[in-house]
Amino acid sequence: MARPDRRGWLAAAPAAALLGLGFVVPFALLLRLSFCDGGHRSGFGIGSAFYVPGTWSLRAWRELLADPAFQEILRFTIGLGFLVAALAVGLALPLALQIARLGSRARALALGAVVLPKLANVLVVLYGLELLLGNAGPLQRGLSAAGFVEGPLDLLHGFAATVVGKTWLILPYAVLILVAGIGRIDPELALAARGLGAGAWRRFARVTLPLALPWLALAFLLSLIFALGAFVSPYLLGGPEQFTLAVDVHRQAFENLHWPRAAAESAAMLATIGAIAAAGRLLRRAPRHGAPS
Amino acid sequence: MIRPAGGRVGGALATGLLAVALALLVSPLAYAVWISFTPGELLEPPAGDWSLRWYRQFFASRQWTDGLGRSLRVAAESVALALAGGFGLGFAVVRARFRGVDALASAVLLPLFVPAVVLGMGLLPLLRRAGGFGSEESIAAAHALVSLPVVYLMTRTALRDADPELERAAQGLGASGRMILLRITLPLLAPALASGAAMAFVLSLNEFVVALFLGTAGNETLPKVIWPSLRYTLSPLVAAASGVTLALTVAVLLAGVAAARLLAHARGARRGARVSAGPR
Numbered sequence: 001m002a003r004p005d006r007r008g009w010l011a012a013a014p015a016a017a018l019l020g021l022g023f024v025v026p027f028a029l030l031l032r033l034s035f036c037d038g039g040h041r042s043g044f045g046i047g048s049a050f051y052v053p054g055t056w057s058l059r060a061w062r063e064l065l066a067d068p069a070f071q072e073i074l075r076f077t078i079g080l081g082f083l084v085a086a087l088a089v090g091l092a093l094p095l096a097l098q099i100a101r102l103g104s105r106a107r108a109l110a111l112g113a114v115v116l117p118k119l120a121n122v123l124v125v126l127y128g129l130e131l132l133l134g135n136a137g138p139l140q141r142g143l144s145a146a147g148f149v150e151g152p153l154d155l156l157h158g159f160a161a162t163v164v165g166k167t168w169l170i171l172p173y174a175v176l177i178l179v180a181g182i183g184r185i186d187p188e189l190a191l192a193a194r195g196l197g198a199g200a201w202r203r204f205a206r207v208t209l210p211l212a213l214p215w216l217a218l219a220f221l222l223s224l225i226f227a228l229g230a231f232v233s234p235y236l237l238g239g240p241e242q243f244t245l246a247v248d249v250h251r252q253a254f255e256n257l258h259w260p261r262a263a264a265e266s267a268a269m270l271a272t273i274g275a276i277a278a279a280g281r282l283l284r285r286a287p288r289h290g291a292p293s
Numbered sequence: 294m295i296r297p298a299g300g301r302v303g304g305a306l307a308t309g310l311l312a313v314a315l316a317l318l319v320s321p322l323a324y325a326v327w328i329s330f331t332p333g334e335l336l337e338p339p340a341g342d343w344s345l346r347w348y349r350q351f352f353a354s355r356q357w358t359d360g361l362g363r364s365l366r367v368a369a370e371s372v373a374l375a376l377a378g379g380f381g382l383g384f385a386v387v388r389a390r391f392r393g394v395d396a397l398a399s400a401v402l403l404p405l406f407v408p409a410v411v412l413g414m415g416l417l418p419l420l421r422r423a424g425g426f427g428s429e430e431s432i433a434a435a436h437a438l439v440s441l442p443v444v445y446l447m448t449r450t451a452l453r454d455a456d457p458e459l460e461r462a463a464q465g466l467g468a469s470g471r472m473i474l475l476r477i478t479l480p481l482l483a484p485a486l487a488s489g490a491a492m493a494f495v496l497s498l499n500e501f502v503v504a505l506f507l508g509t510a511g512n513e514t515l516p517k518v519i520w521p522s523l524r525y526t527l528s529p530l531v532a533a534a535s536g537v538t539l540a541l542t543v544a545v546l547l548a549g550v551a552a553a554r555l556l557a558h559a560r561g562a563r564r565g566a567r568v569s570a571g572p573r
Contacts, residue, residue, distance in 0.1 A: 127531060131325060250410060
């Protein structure tokens, strides 16, 4: 029994080292950093002027929790997350239902189209969206050529563009999860319902949807968790009013050079995500009623 | 099979709508690439003749080609790290279990759920203190952290599907552990490792947020070079850069699929009658 043990340790060592050095140690340090003094912000870029190593202080946390701007940003980030997750799951459900009924070749092609925006560069996707939605873009030109609108709509750099951009980036996750989930539903059940005389909508509402519900919940939870980290969409497509927690972490670290504050906000972000994940687990464990009968 | 709309007309309509939705989904990418072929200075799709002008400018600029080269190197390094870590962990979980291996395997998935901004902010002070800030390797390691779970999950699935009898038979025939690993286990896993490597490469190539946090003037990857141009200048040069990254992304993914197929086929041929296109 000792031999396979040692082999296992050896095989798992690179992964453990990467996780330890790249994840565990940095987060311990990050937490510690949030309890350091902010330092004097004069020595731009030299050494560690962004914080004073070795000091203990609650200042960053106290400032953070008392700052109404932070509370506003936190509220906005969570609200945006819920909105984007709801939109993503709502749009993903019809897509997934259609993709799940395709043959294997067509399904692979469809899934390729779904994941391409996710695997491609975020910047390229958002750049393309900017070009499409911009005042000189085809959407607005088409609308004004058809006489629907006059003059530029200024769709960019606002709440709507932020939501559209973030939903675009989150949608692939939701579709993949739902396709996997719907693929597991026994097709015999729908056939049986049909045999019993249920129409298409009734079959969907009474058979497919209830069975897909746990997967919808999972897709929503994961979309929400990923949406809470929104950084590039609000930065590029939003204005200052759309700044999220992630954008603020970057601003605190690189513009205000206040690392303890950036560290505290990162920790707050992780705590928010952890709380939501835990709540999601509890809800999933709760006894489900209304099972298909 | 199960669908909300019934009937042949309804089905055709639904398929048509699906095609439109999928086209819409990739339209930002397609539109950016279309614009990259414009002969003019404006962000407009080419009206008549297409031009490679902006691609020539991309490849003539040191800043852009340096960024591209660095992105490719960082991606290759992160693939090596992710393969070593992911294969090893998958092997340990399926074939050489030890106490705590499952906890380690769950912990390895965590970086998938942590926002990239937090990953970057976590590594920033560590690298600043320990040295290594501004190196390509630091970015490669951070990228490997995110692609490691992907490679691990693919390895684990492939190993679970692989027939353990083959390894036992080789052992019975007197093969050493090393020989079994090299001649049996690794060839069995080759398709999964090829797909995993392609995924890890693409994830690193297109990763932006961590590269933004850990990047300096000396280790800018391509997305980090794109970033300021995206915010402050309006030139089709960014569209050309988009075209280059997208072409690379699609090429690497297709190469991964092709390599996985080829390797699975070779495996099937070696194994003779056994079905090569079995459950993935």
